[in-house]
Structures are given as C-alpha cells and as structure tokens.
Amino acid sequence: MVRLGPNLVLISDKDAIKEIIAADFPKNFNYIKFRTEDRFDTLFSTIDKSFHKKRRRILSPAFSIKYVSSLEPLMILCVKDLIYKVDECIEKKTFSDGAVLNIVNLVQSCVLDIIGETNFGGKFNSIETLSHPLPGKVYQELRRRAMKSLFPLFKSFMKYDQYLLDLSNELIKNRRQAEKSRVDILQAILDVVKTEESDQITDFEIFDQILEFLIAGTDTVGLTASMAITLLAKNPDKLKLLQQELDNALGNCNDELPKHDQLKALPYLNAVINETMRLWPVTLDGGIGRSPEKDTIINGYMIPARTNLVLNYYHLHHDSKYWGKNVEEFVPERWLDLNNSPKDIFYPFSAGSRNCIGQNFALMEMRLIIASLLFQFDVKDILAQELDIVCYITPSFNNLKYDLVFSKRSFKSINNC
C-alpha cells in the first residue's frame, strides 16, 4: 500500500485488495469524469449504491449464463463472416503464402458485429468492409473520455462524435418500431424508461447507456482476443500446442465452426485467455477506484473516509512473489496445474458487487473467436513490430493496429472437406 497524495492510496497487496472488495465500498468520484456527460448516472460509472443495485437488477437477465448461451448461434454467424473474410484476403495473396492482416481491426470488427447482432438488433456489418468507421469511433470516444478526465476545464470543447449519437438514435428508433420484443441490452435499457425511478430518462441518456455498453463490451474483448492471438504469433511453440488441442477436440477436418460446448473446458485455450488477461488486464491504467464512506481499518492501516483507494490489479498480476521469476513472460502452462491455481491474485473481471456484468458473454466470445481463427489459420509475426499499447482508460493497440501474416492451415477449411 502506497500513499501517493493526501487523499490517494495505491494498493496492490493481495490481502488489502481482498478486504476492500469484501467491504464493498462505493466507486470513487473519478468514475464520474469518464461519463459521456457528467450529469448522467450509468451502471459502470455510478457511485450511488442504490442506483447501482436497481440498474444492475434490470440489466442482469441479458447477461445470465442461460441467456448468453442462447446467443451462441448469433455469435457464430459473425465469427463465420470473420473466417470468410480472412479466407477471401488469403486468396488474394498479399504476402508470399498468405495475407498481411491487421489482427486488431479484424477482431474489433467481429466483436462489434457480435454485440450489434446479439444486443442491439442487428450486426453493424463491420467485418464486411473491414473499413467500417465504428471501431475507430469507439476508440476515439475512449480517448475523448480520458482527455476529458485529465483536463476537465476544457471538457466543453471535447464533444462526443455526432456519428455515435446518430447511430444510437437509429437503434432506438428501429427497436421502438419493431413488432417483437427481445431480451437484450437495448431492450433492458429501454425498459428502464418504464420504471418509476426514471420516467424522466431522455433519448440522450439512453444514448449514453448504449455507448457505455458499446465501449465496455467491445474494447475489452477486442484487446484481449487480439492480444492473445498476437502473443501466440510471437510464441509459435505455444500456438502449436493450442492448435494441437483444437485438432484433438474438433477433428482433422470440419465443415462447422467450433461450438462453445467443445471449447469451454479446453485447458490450453482457457490457459491462453487467462495468461493474456494476467499480462494485459483491461484495468491497466488507473486500476479500480473505491472510496470508503467512513473511517476504516484496512490491513492494519487507518484509512480516512472518502480516501481514493486505487486497486492496482496490473501490479498484482505482475508480482513475481506470486507468479515466479518468469512473471513477464507469456506462459499459458502456468494455468494448467489446477492444484496451483492462483487465488486472490487474479482479477481480470474484478470481483464483488461491481464485477464485470459481461464476463460470461466475453469468455464465450473470446473462446469462439480465438479457437475458430486458429483452427483454420496459421498466424505469424513476420513483421515483428513492437507492441505499442496506449491507455485511454483501458489499454488498446496504438491506432488499433498490429499486422500479422495469416495463411490457411493445410488441412483446414470450412468448405473443402
């Protein structure tokens, strides 16, 4: 625990983190600065515990394991578009035996289409062109929010993008005109309007909520899945181990894309995802902020009321005391020994009442994308660029770019069996 200022304590001690999560303190005031506009409360940014409880209860059905499982066919449709797109690019042979493709744009486009298809009434067709404006707009919105929180005096000059507002208005209009109701994020947000607590909610506020889910639901999965594939391309021996596991589980030749049931218990695939989230947690920047309402003792220290506590999961995930000397290396194998599974030192989705509502959705999506791509294709980091990561609230590849060379695996094709 380090006191960085009169009102700011940085924490990466595992026992202190556990105590703070169990105490369920409200989020600190910094979250307000991350909103589209400061005056609107949202599920992610609210510091009001009773608002949070009500809002989370309304949104939870759209994230239950059962409901998320029912979304699998829609997710697979988007992953199929992704596979066809990569196939099409490889056929054009832009690089000796394959195609140079920006993994970040590929994955981010797929993830946006998935959230559109499963939660906003239809995919955004981002994969179709691979030059859709939406991935860039979401990235710029994150940057705007980070800048707004750093330079609050200039926030009136940093307006959200009209494109995002128009898109949201279109989604709201289409859903209000739709004959059939759906259980999804958009419907849950629209249903909030009908509850007593919020009969004043405007379309702008709905836009704010939609945008929050577009950001929280795509930037995070986009980073983690594209980072996992990049780390595997940088470590061909690990890529081979994953492909062997996929071949054993899925067979040598397969017309269909893998199903989540075939993937969810694959040890190496899950180890790759965990190891990526250990090295690159989405909370890399400021960590998780909490603030006790009254004076409290934490880990033997007296913490005055309203102190900003920042839980630094990144540091915890990179502490050699817990993870060993090879802590900075990409070693999925460390997750294979179940007896040695790390407790209280790994928080990719945080924990407690403010944990990630989308974690089941995210895990299913990441397994489907990573396994489908790497079952069908080899990836090589021939250009060996530096990992250039920027952090605007959550980490992203700079300019959403990292090029890998994709080639078809010799015996794999969705059509040619």
Ligand code: HEM
């Ligand atoms: C790899 C994927 C993901 C990771 C690693 C991740 C991680 C996290 C973390 C660490 C938090 C806590 C943040 C804090 O307390 O400051 C969080 C909260 C949240 N996440 Fe995720 N997330 C992911 C995907 C998603 C998806 C797919 C969605 C929605 C579709 C989503 C929606 C949210 C929301 C709404 C919250 C706020 C929940 C609340 O306060 O009740 N996330 N996420």
